[in-house]
Amino acid sequence: xxxxxxxxxxxxxxxxxxxxxxxxxxxxxxxxxxxxxxxxxxxxxxxxxxxxxxxxxxxxxxxxxxxxxxxxxxxxxxxxxxxxxxxxxxxxxxxxxxxxxxxxxxxxxxxxxx
Amino acid sequence: xxxxxxxxxxxxxxxxxxxxxxxxxxxxxxxxxxxxxxxxxxxxxxxxxxxxxxxxxxxxxxxxxxxxxxxxxxxxxxxxxxxxxxxxxxxxxxxxxxxxxxxxxxxxxxxxxxx
Numbered sequence: 001x002x003x004x005x006x007x008x009x010x011x012x013x014x015x016x017x018x019x020x021x022x023x024x025x026x027x028x029x030x031x032x033x034x035x036x037x038x039x040x041x042x043x044x045x046x047x048x049x050x051x052x053x054x055x056x057x058x059x060x061x062x063x064x065x066x067x068x069x070x071x072x073x074x075x076x077x078x079x080x081x082x083x084x085x086x087x088x089x090x091x092x093x094x095x096x097x098x099x100x101x102x103x104x105x106x107x108x109x110x111x112x113x114x
Numbered sequence: 115x116x117x118x119x120x121x122x123x124x125x126x127x128x129x130x131x132x133x134x135x136x137x138x139x140x141x142x143x144x145x146x147x148x149x150x151x152x153x154x155x156x157x158x159x160x161x162x163x164x165x166x167x168x169x170x171x172x173x174x175x176x177x178x179x180x181x182x183x184x185x186x187x188x189x190x191x192x193x194x195x196x197x198x199x200x201x202x203x204x205x206x207x208x209x210x211x212x213x214x215x216x217x218x219x220x221x222x223x224x225x226x227x228x229x
Contacts, residue, residue, distance in 0.1 A: 006156075032216055034216070036218075043205075043220045043221065043222050043223070044157075044205070044207075044218075044220040045220070046217050046218065049216060049217070051216060090156065090157060092157075094216070101147070101159055101162040101170050101172070101173075102147065102159070102162075102218065103159055104149070104156055104157035104158075104159070105156055106155065106156035107156045107157070
């Protein structure tokens with residue numbers, strides 16, 4: 001069963017525009033939520049995470065995400081993107097009654113154009 | 115070590131051959147994951163090791179795939195009788211502990227091409 005869904009496979013945007021990358025998960029129990037980023041020709045690295053507490057989490061490079069339990073979403077946002085934000089972004093979920101494995105979404109390719 | 119190390123970085127093999135992919139996690143990391151990354155498929159979970167617990171093998175796509183982790187450190191992913199659909203980048207990741215720290219460190223991957 002799919003635990004995490006990224007609704008957009010590709011998101012093209014112009015530089016300095018705002019962006020939202022959507023992520024929904026399916027679970028009726030508590031979860032940990034993550035966004036990872038993979039820059040061209042580089043390995044994946046953690047962008048931000050939600051474990052508990054404030055539902056708005058801030059990550060590196062000006063990105064933030066909001067955990068919405070009622071909508072089972074964890075959308076990633078940035079108010080003004082740069083060319084250097086061009087990368088693939090992966091949402092991931094750890095469902096806390098499933099032993100600890102981290103499940104990734106399909107990925108969203110963000111392409112920032114001048 | 116400085117990071118998660120995977121070898122080889124590239125592997126080309128013929129259909130039907132067996133291959134072994136190696137992962138050296140960061141020293142002291144108790145959790146180790148294998149994922150497969152294919153174009154348009156995202157990161158597909160394969161297997162997860164946590165300390166001395168039984169591994170979670172629920173993501174292995176067939177019985178041709180197996181993995182072991184010796185001494186709680188190095189891990190080997192073995193694919194027997196490779197098929198063309200096995201072609202992908204195989205990624206290994208490790209983390210310090212299961213629970214609150216929750217940050218995976220990824221290796222650079224092994225690009226497997228099955229001809």
